[in-house]
Amino acid sequence: MTGDQQQQAQQFARDFQAFMEWTQEVSERRNPPVIDQLHEHLGGTDHSVISREWSPVEHVNLQRALDVWRRQDGREVTVVGLSSPRHFSSFGLGELLSGDGLPPLRTGSPDVIDLASGPGQTLACWKRALLLVRDPCGTYALLVNGPQPHEEPDVRIEVAGVDTGAAQALLSDIDRLRSELNVFRGQSIVVESNRMGGLSLSFVQLPPVAREDVILPEEVLGRVDRHALGITAHAQTLRDAGQHLKRGLLLFGPPGTGKTHTVRYLIGRRPDATRLLLQGEALHSVSAVAGLARELAPSVVVLEDVDLVAEDREYGQHNPVLFALLEAMDGSAADSDLLFVLTTNRAEVLERALVQRPGRVDVAVEIARPDGPARARLLELYGADVLAGLPEDDRARVVDRTDGVTASFLKELIRRAVLAAAEEGRADRVSAHDIHTALDDLLDQSQSVTRSLLGLGDHEADDTDDEDGAPVEGPTPGVAPGASYGWFAYAPHARRRYRD
Ligand SMILES: Nc1ncnc2c1ncn2[C@@H]1O[C@H](COP(=O)(O)OP(=O)(O)OP(=O)(O)O)[C@@H](O)[C@H]1O
Ligand SMILES: [Mg+2]
Numbered sequence: 001m002t003g004d005q006q007q008q009a010q011q012f013a014r015d016f017q018a019f020m021e022w023t024q025e026v027s028e029r030r031n032p033p034v035i036d037q038l039h040e041h042l043g044g045t046d047h048s049v050i051s052r053e054w055s056p057v058e059h060v061n062l063q064r065a066l067d068v069w070r071r072q073d074g075r076e077v078t079v080v081g082l083s084s085p086r087h088f089s090s091f092g093l094g095e096l097l098s099g100d101g102l103p104p105l106r107t108g109s110p111d112v113i114d115l116a117s118g119p120g121q122t123l124a125c126w127k128r129a130l131l132l133v134r135d136p137c138g139t140y141a142l143l144v145n146g147p148q149p150h151e152e153p154d155v156r157i158e159v160a161g162v163d164t165g166a167a168q169a170l171l172s173d174i175d176r177l178r179s180e181l182n183v184f185r186g187q188s189i190v191v192e193s194n195r196m197g198g199l200s201l202s203f204v205q206l207p208p209v210a211r212e213d214v215i216l217p218e219e220v221l222g223r224v225d226r227h228a229l230g231i232t233a234h235a236q237t238l239r240d241a242g243q244h245l246k247r248g249l250l251l252f253g254p255p256g257t258g259k260t261h262t263v264r265y266l267i268g269r270r271p272d273a274t275r276l277l278l279q280g281e282a283l284h285s286v287s288a289v290a291g292l293a294r295e296l297a298p299s300v301v302v303l304e305d306v307d308l309v310a311e312d313r314e315y316g317q318h319n320p321v322l323f324a325l326l327e328a329m330d331g332s333a334a335d336s337d338l339l340f341v342l343t344t345n346r347a348e349v350l351e352r353a354l355v356q357r358p359g360r361v362d363v364a365v366e367i368a369r370p371d372g373p374a375r376a377r378l379l380e381l382y383g384a385d386v387l388a389g390l391p392e393d394d395r396a397r398v399v400d401r402t403d404g405v406t407a408s409f410l411k412e413l414i415r416r417a418v419l420a421a422a423e424e425g426r427a428d429r430v431s432a433h434d435i436h437t438a439l440d441d442l443l444d445q446s447q448s449v450t451r452s453l454l455g456l457g458d459h460e461a462d463d464t465d466d467e468d469g470a471p472v473e474g475p476t477p478g479v480a481p482g483a484s485y486g487w488f489a490y491a492p493h494a495r496r497r498y499r500d
Contacts, residue, residue, distance in 0.1 A: 033107070035102075038096055038097065038141060041141060041161075042097075042140070048164070049159070049160045050158065050159045050168065051093075051158040052157055055154060055155075056147040056154060057184075057201050057292075058155055058178060059113075059146055059147060060115040060117050061181060061182050061183060062174070063126060065178040066144065068177055069174055069177055075133065075135040077131050077134075079109075079130075080108075081107060081109050081126070082106070082129070082130055084106070088103030088104070089103065089151065091103065092143060093143040093160050094158075096130070110126040110127065110128065111128070112124035112125055112126055112127060119204070127146045128143075128144065130144075131144065137162055140159060140167075143157070145158075157174065159171065182296060185274055186272060186273070186274055187274060189201045189202065189275065189276050189277065190277050191285070193280075193284065199288060208264070209261060209265040210265075211265060213381060214262055214265045215258070216374070220365060220366070220367070223365055224266065227362075228249055228269075228270075228339055228341070229266070229270070231245055232245075239335055244335065245336065246336065246337075246338040246339075247339055247363070248342065249339065249361070249362075250363070250364040251344075251365055252346075252367065253345060254369060254406060256408030258407050259344075259367050260343065262367060263341055266300070267302065270298070274296035275299070275300045276289055278301070278304065279304035280308065281309075283306065283308075284321055284324075286324060286328045287328045289301060289328075290328035293338055298337035299339070300341065301339070302341045302343075303340065305343060307344040309321045320353070322353045330359070330360055342361060369404060369405065370405075372403070375402050375403075375405075379399070379410060385428065386421070386429065386430045387430055389430075390430065397436075401439055416442065417430045417435040417438040418434075421434045
């Protein structure tokens with residue numbers, strides 16, 4: 001080796017040593033005191049980590065569970081919040097134990113996210129917290145990681161410092177508390193799909209709808225009542241007789257006839273149940289929702305406008321969503337009180353699937369357009385005060401002229417008549433002229449879009465197919481005449497065709 005080369009080698013050795021010292025210094029500088037605290041607590045670094053994950057909707061329930069668990073008798077818990085700058089990758093208890101691959105960490109009180117825990121209530125939930133625990137099980141640590149946007153969508157709890165069996169037992173303990181203290185139990189919950197493809201649950205308070213405010217033929221509402229509510233009333237007798245309580249009810253009929261209105265009435269009658277309300281994209285997540293419904297039973301799961309997604313396919317699934325939905329209904333525990341209510345205005349879209357998977361939807365009820373007496377009751381319900389001065393003859397004429405319209409059409413008619421009266425300075429007294437003018441206007445062919453929005457269809461209201469305005473007997477579109485469909489046997493009205 002020449003003198004030059006020797007010098008270069010010595011320089012390289014010095015640089016390399018400086019580099020090693022620098023990395024050591026950096027790593028020491030980045031190891032925050034919490035790591036020593038953890039090592040000291042556990043008495044070493046060589047511990048296996050046992051973890052369990054939950055869906056993000058359980059974050060609030062896990063916080064409730066942990067708040068109770070950490071205060072139980074005989075348990076001493078120190079909570080250390082860990083936060084790192086944004087965009088640093090997340091880490092687990094394994095990295096904390098080894099000190100490798102950690103982002104810069106700040107310790108203190110845990111950062112929290114405020115999550116809904118009831119109607120108008122929130123609970124501060126830890127984003128990330130290290131729990132140093134001492135209890136009769138031993139001396140161990142828990143790391144609670146809330147969902148990390150774009151990285152770890154789930155909530156994860158990791159345990160180190162006790163053997164695997166003990167760690168599993170304590171995770172099960174926390175899970176049992178999570179289920180017992182579940183904030184969604186017995187509430188009305190709107191289920192939506194979030195941008196990340198997961199579920200989001202929000203509490204709603206729906207004003208209850210009284211039975212007398214649901215204007216439907218008594219036999220129709222009676223059948224809805226018996227199937228939806230009667231089974232719950234006799235739950236124990238049915239269970240004792242080995243009968244299942246799980247049931248599916250399909251409400252079908254044209255837009256604006258009161259399917260959603262009936263659902264609201266039903267869920268108001270079940271304040272004891274967890275009521276999960278889904279429509280649109282959220283219907284794709286029906287399997288996960290059925291799991292929630294089972295855990296939170298008694299439950300009512302409302303699946304609105306199922307025809308809109310019936311034929312879509314779930315990501316990575318060959319089966320249409322409707323099949324997934326029916327499978328989810330079938331997978332439910334037979335003895336838990338579960339009611340699935342489906343609504344649609346295109347029963348024929350569902351029919352093939354329902355025929356192929358019998359037993360899921362066991363009653364189908366047609367919510368048809370109101371007949372004459374029902375229209376008179378609707379005028380009374382929505383116009384009682386403002387129509388008080390309307391002569392009987394005019395009232396009867398309005399009922400006649402509105403043959404074939406829906407309940408929501410009548411509501412709109414009254415609103416327009418009140419508006420016309422208000423423009424003349426007498427909003428509390430609608431005249432015959434106001435109401436007939438509003439009706440002429442609504443029935444005007446040129447308003448076909450408005451008419452179909454109100455569920456009238458494109459025909460003239462008084463252009464009925466028969467005299468009393470009853471729906472015309474005939475095959476439901478898409479149903480082969482004379483074919484025998486198991487679930488249709490329960491729905492004598494199902495073979496009537498809608499009038500538009
Ligand atoms: N049978 C009814 N009795 C009393 N009010 C009704 C009835 N049907 C509809 N209404 C009134 O009309 C409004 C709209 O009806 P609703 O949303 O229940 O219709 P729908 O059948 O669910 O229609 P869509 O198929 O478009 O969802 C209701 O909020 C209610 O005020
Ligand atoms: Mg509806």
